[in-house]
Amino acid sequence: MRRELARRIAFTIGALLLFRLGTQIPVAGLNVPSYSPMLDFISRLSIFALGLIPYLTAAILIRLLSVAWRGLNSLERSGEGGRRKLARATLGLTLGLAAFQAYGIASALTSIPGLVRDPDGWFVMTATASMVGGVFVLVWLSEQITRHGIGNGLALILSVSFIVAIPQNVVGILDLVQSGAISGNLVLGHAVFWIITIAVIVLVEGARRNVRVEFGARGVGHRQLPARDAVLPIKLNSAGYLIPVTVAPWIFFLPLAFAGFILGGDHPLVAAAYRHLQLGQPAHMILVSIAVFVLAFIYTAYVVDPEDTAKSLAQHDGTIPGVAPGEATADHLDRVVSLTTVVGAVYLTVLQLIPEVFELYGIGLPYSMIINGGGALVVVCTALDIKTQVRDVSLTNPGGVRR
Structure with a gap:
């Protein structure tokens, strides 16, 4: 199964590179080069600025309802059909949460002088739509990683978000050490x-x-x-x-x-x-x-x-x-x-x-x-999950039969 394992690893790497590319695409309509005082903050306002937070929040709320409401709990345990209904409910709640958050961010940006090229135009609507769309692209991308790649897609995207911040933090800490x-x-x-x-x-x-x-x-x-x-x-x-x-x-x-x-x-x-x-x-x-x-x-x-x-x-x-x-x-x-x-x-x-x-x-x-401890836990658990899946794929013959 080396070919299958190589295909899954390549797919996962490609999907994560696509995620990182999206984090570098800024929301349209911003005057970023001319707004140097907040350049670091503005550079994070990409189409993936909301990340997976709205989806995770929606999933947590649905899960809490399942704990408190026996009917929803029974629906989750009823089989594939019940789980699909819960998945649709989670996506619907994600849409509402993401739209609310994106609209708030876009409206706040128009109040910063010189940041938005045309604050009286369609900026709020287009920025809201692009950030909400970015959330659903990440949800879809995480599902594709889980289905066709290695590891859990949600956990991998969260882990990459933590890991990419490490080099910059290390450089900043070394500069502080050198300066005393x-x-x-x-x-x-x-x-x-x-x-x-x-x-x-x-x-x-x-x-x-x-x-x-x-x-x-x-x-x-x-x-x-x-x-x-x-x-x-x-x-x-x-x-x-x-x-x-x-x-x-x-x-x-x-x-x-x-x-x-x-x-x-x-x-x-x-x-x-x-x-x-x-x-x-x-x-x-x-x-x-x-x-x-x-x-x-x-x-x-x-x-x-x-x-x-x-x-x-x-x-x-x-x-x-x-x-x-x-x-x-x-x-x-x-x-x-x-x-x-x-x-x-x-x-x-x-x-x-x-x-x-x-x-x-x-x-x-x-x-x-x-x-923090949570970030370390997510990254370590993701690595352990990848290790388990790599071993399982390596020990499985075509047709799903264990060696």
Whole structure:
């Protein structure tokens, strides 16, 4: 399968180059060369300026509705037809979110003197349309990578966005070291810290709690399958990263925004709350940590459903040694998943706290708020996924038969 593997790798590289090309195509109608004071900011306003954020936000909202609304949850588990309906709903919500965000950006640009060539013309409409179109091009491109390339397309595009920022950050840090603005020992400490962090991420993401399962002998057609032993693997981090860490700030910022709308943004209580909930403040660190820890449990309960797993085992004549089938099996799996999730929740909480701790103690570097624990987790998991897919393609004969 070397030819198939080479084809998939080439397709993935070509798609990622297309993504990088799109990030260099600016939104039409901007006077970029003549607007040097904000050239770095304006250069990022490409047709892919919104990235995949609207789509990921829409997917997270749909997933949260699936957790809270049993009907939507049943639709997701009903098969391919239900998943297609959810995919269409996600794209529809993506369109609304992207249009709202793109319109806001385009309208704000017209208020900057000399930036837009024709602020009274069609700029807002064309800029909005181009940025919204860029989001859907990225969604389509990510699907093509997943289908015809190597790795998960969404994760790869996100990872490339993190990775391409590293050389510029490294050059900036070296300039600061040469000028004496920061200590070389601090930079060395950060390098050692990230090496250890990446090693921990690889270890945790590959860790599994294996629950031993016994399957009895059963007949399938004219064949008699013998009794066999197997394991039910449970990941330490079944909740992933995006949903717990993305949703956690919503829990207190949405009520705070509502309070600001009712009382006014300059109200002393609202202003004090916003001040204490800034990134790096102790109150923000405590509240977000608690929210991430709790959300990791809630989402793991959705992803790993002990009752559904117990029913599936019973249907296939599978039992856990020493545990009665049915409700006892569900309770046993619930205890195992809960204890395992404690480790995963602590792990996620520590990862999301990394940039805030740097900010709180004043030991951060210019990259700290961009390349953080979440970015490292996304990149490492993407690399591990690519490794697994490369191995699977290499060990598969034409026709999908394992060697």
